[in-house]
Amino acid sequence: MSNLVLQNKQTNKYFMCSAIAEAKCHFENLNTRRFWEFALEKIRSIEKFENLKDTQNFYIKDADFLNNHPMIKSKKIGTEELMTKIVTDIKNNNFYQAFQRDPNSLADMPNIAIVSIIMRQKSKGRTFIRFNNDFISFVSKIKSYTTVNKKSLLECKSNEIYDLFKLLKKWEKAFPKEQEHWNKEDKRGIFEITIKAIRHHFNIQNGSLTSNIALTRSLKRKCQQINEYKDIQVGLKIIKINNKTVGYRFEIESMQQITTTSKPMQQAITTPKPMQQATITQRMMKFKIKGKAVMVLRDQYSQNEIEAGLFVLEKYDPKQITSSNLSFLIGIIQNQTGKKYISPRVKNNVNHDG
Structure with a gap:
């Protein structure tokens, strides 16, 4: 893998965001990975992030996070209990080897804590985060890196369709529970979804996806991204649901040994x-x-x-x-x-x- 060299002004934002994205697979708790995903998008949108300091604070509001992730059932156990579990998971697994040095370098690459502080602010309904100075210093000063090889999706114990179909907003409505062919344990199954439902629940942010042809191409690219992991294979086909409504058929097949x-x-x-x-x-x-x-x-x-x-x-x-x-x-x-x-x-x- 070739070295990746960036200018100083790019270094902070690129590597901090990449480290958080990579760290998602480090946590066994699926909700923790979703929390990192949400935090990453929030941090990317902050202009001051180019000159990040260890005194800079980030706040993730419970309502914003939970409303953007409908699969998280906070009502069953309560928001505070759910968020406390996420924060505890991050505290216990805070050390993560996000990057390796240039392979030609003989220097050791220790694990570095990503955050120095993460805690609940129950009265304000939010989570407080401050990044670790050593980590900021590391990604700010070293110009040449190779990223650590990605863990496979199945090793991450992740719901890969949810994680990779980034535009999908309402999982349960788009993929109803009645889909009897879906097997969450084996990560295989068949989904049939109308184009209307896809359009309603996808976060389409640019006009290039207004036509059905463009939307189909976008979905096929997403399927290709999933297939490149070689954990599962996803096929996509345009069909008529109930012989009249145009929709998509997703066929998911696990690449694990079949039992x-x-x-x-x-x-x-x-x-x-x-x-x-x-x-x-x-x-x-x-x-x-x-x-x-x-x-x-x-x-x-x-x-x-x-x-x-x-x-x-x-x-x-x-x-x-x-x-x-x-x-x-x-x-x-x-x-x-x-x-x-x-x-x-x-x-x-x-x-x-x-």
């Missing part, structure tokens, strides 16, 4: 064994089953049902398969589950007739 807890439905069915670093999508692509066919299968059958079918299909000699691989897989799944496959064409006709 299954499904029980055989018949004695002849063997529970599939975990595949090393192979997703369902990747396994289907080996049989040239991809794109819309994958979407249709996942519409009608569960994760475990498809895994069980693939497990059987992978044992067959290709010479024994007389039909297309997709048709053969559907036949296997139908025999295993007793669920009849309905082609999209037939399904659409039934819906139109209804």
Whole structure:
């Protein structure tokens, strides 16, 4: 990785903000990472930040923070208890190695405390922060750095869709709880969202996203950013929801080793064994089953049902398969589950007739 060299006037703001952004993954508490994220945006907006001093104070109002993060359920345990947990987490994990020196340098790089003071001001409904002078001095004087390699998203135990879709304001409204295919534990699932809901809940700050084409391109870029982490793969497709409303379909697939807890439905069915670093999508692509066919299968059958079918299909000699691989897989799944496959064409006709 090449060294990053900045002018003096840029150094403070760039590296302080970068350090806070990197520090987000250092905390196990998801709400703490969201707090850092919010604090980062606030600090970026302060003009005086170019000449930051250790006597400069920052105040994060509870109302501002909680209103911008609707997934934080402060009503369940109370705002003060929630914020106290966040502050305690930051105090206990304040030391973070945000940067490494030039790799050619032999100097040791100690951990540095990011903040010197962080405390609750309950009566004023806010959190008080003051950055550590050693940390400010460090990022102000050293001109040449290489950033520490990012931890993977899954290592951060983060809700990666929330963290990377920065423009999304209202998570629960945009991705309703009724989405039965979403599995938070395994970080995989399918979301279907209308364009109207996306536009209503996204923080679109410039006119370039006014057209649906521009919005789609922006979403695809976000998906590419997620996919580059190689923890999960997110596919995006424009669809018609309920055969009339235009929307987006997000398909999220974990890149972790697949495991299954499904029980055989018949004695002849063997529970599939975990595949090393192979997703369902990747396994289907080996049989040239991809794109819309994958979407249709996942519409009608569960994760475990498809895994069980693939497990059987992978044992067959290709010479024994007389039909297309997709048709053969559907036949296997139908025999295993007793669920009849309905082609999209037939399904659409039934819906139109209804």
